[in-house]
Amino acid sequence: MAKTKRGRALWSLPSRGRGTCPVCSRxxxxxxxxxxxxxxxxxxxxxxxxxxxxxxxxxxxx
Known part of the structure; x- marks a missing residue:
């Protein structure tokens, strides 16, 4: 897989798939x-x- 395609699916998620974990509150x-x-x-x-x-x-x- 080309390096340019890695993590590409995260771009369509809100905030690139990031947020606050509900379990550990990170x-x-x-x-x-x-x-x-x-x-x-x-x-x-x-x-x-x-x-x-x-x-x-x-x-x-x-």
Whole structure:
């Protein structure tokens, strides 16, 4: 793959896929990984929080 094409899909996302992680509250970090909550909804979290315990994901409001 050419280097010019890497990350091109992020350009179409709002804020280039960046925001504040709802689990660890880090700001300006890429939110690319979906995690399912117990109620069936999904939230996007950062790379560090992919493997966080389910209890911390369920604490997210909204």
């Amino acid at each position: 700001t300006r970090i890429k939110l690319l990984y979906p995690r399912a909550k117990s109620d069936g909804s999904t939230v996007k979290v950062c790379k560090r929080c992919i493997h966080s315990p389910q209890e911390s994901v369920d604490r997210i409001t909204g």
